[in-house]
Amino acid sequence: MGDKTLDIENVYTAYDKADVLEGVSLSVRPGRITCLLGSNGVGKTTLIRSILGLTAPREGRITFGGRDITGMSTHRVIATGIACIPEGRKVFPKLTVTENLRIGAYQVKAEAAIRERMNEAYEIFPRLAERRSQLAGTLSGGEQAMLSIGRGLMSSPDLLLIDEPSLGLSPLFVKENFNVIQRINERGVTVFLVEQNVRQTLAISHYGYVLGKGRVVAEGEPDTLTDNEEVNQAYFG
Structure with missing residues (x-):
């Protein structure tokens, strides 16, 4: 390939x-x-x-x-x-943080792999871990941006x-998100x-x-x- x-x-x-x-x-x-x-x-x-x-x-x-x-x-x-984080975040507002993340792994069949990737997403975004049962529509704009990136990572993209x-x-969330993007890149x-x-x-x-x-x-x-x-x-x- x-x-x-x-x-x-x-x-x-x-x-x-x-x-x-x-x-x-x-x-x-x-x-x-x-x-x-x-x-x-x-x-x-x-x-x-x-x-x-x-x-x-x-x-x-x-x-x-x-x-x-x-x-x-x-x-x-x-x-x-290939995975994409679309412009404007676009989370599913009536689903929880966990449910949004699971949607990102829709092509993954093994439940163990889904759990492992979800744990990685929560490790990158501890704030999402604290809000895992919260409806995505009630998150702040910055938190929705985190969720959108986390969902994109659930397919373990190249x-x-x-x-x-x-x-x-x-500006605070912009800086935080760019730091996260850099850390994701450092993970390969x-x-x-x-x-x-x-x-x-x-x-x-x-x-x-x-x-x-x-x-x-x-x-x-x-x-x-x-x-x-x-x-x-x-x-x-």
């Missing part, structure tokens, strides 16, 4: 015949946090949808671990070892796609982090890409991107 690199090659994705992504190419290498930066409306979420098979590219190729997943159905993409984890959160999970929060994202990333109007306009290691004049003008004012 190869080395579990996610490769996106010359991808064009369209809605109603209008291209949102125009020839996007990038790689997410195993063991690293790779970020995709860009403002609203440049195509970041469309790229995640393309990877997950929710909106199939009209042109180009997406491979994971050397396997072509372009346009594959979403449940088959997930089965290859690659975790995280879409805008700082959206709508207080590859992360593809899609964000607008440039400073904190570059602080934990190993490599990054900048998307502008459906195209990659810059790429490099964090220091390179911070020093890039185009990136500075667009994001640092």
Whole structure:
């Protein structure tokens, strides 16, 4: 199956015949946090949808671990070892914390494996352990963000796609969530982090890409991107 690199090659994705992504190419290498930066409306979420098979590219190729997943159905993409934390958290409000986590392990048959992964999630997020019987809809925004990440980890993914984890959160919870993402990566999970929060994202990333109007306009290691004049003008004012 190869080395579990996610490769996106010359991808064009369209809605109603209008291209949102125009020839996007990038790689997410195993063991690293790779970020995709860009403002609203440049195509970041469309790229995640393309990877997950929710909106199939009209042109180009997406491979994971050397396997072509372009346009594959979403449940088959997930089965290859990819999980996604969607924008806006999206927990099941009328289910408990524990029930939400179990949904993340829907493809896991062994009860012992589910319990082990749940214990790992509670180890990463002690606050969720304290609230395991609480309805998800009664959690704070930051706690729901934790639950969303914990649920994504329940499938024990090789690659975790995280879409805008700082959206709508207080600065304190943003900092806490970015620390958690870093710890998850240190446990061996590859992360593809899609964000607008440039400073904190570059602080934990190993490599990054900048998307502008459906195209990659810059790429490099964090220091390179911070020093890039185009990136500075667009994001640092």
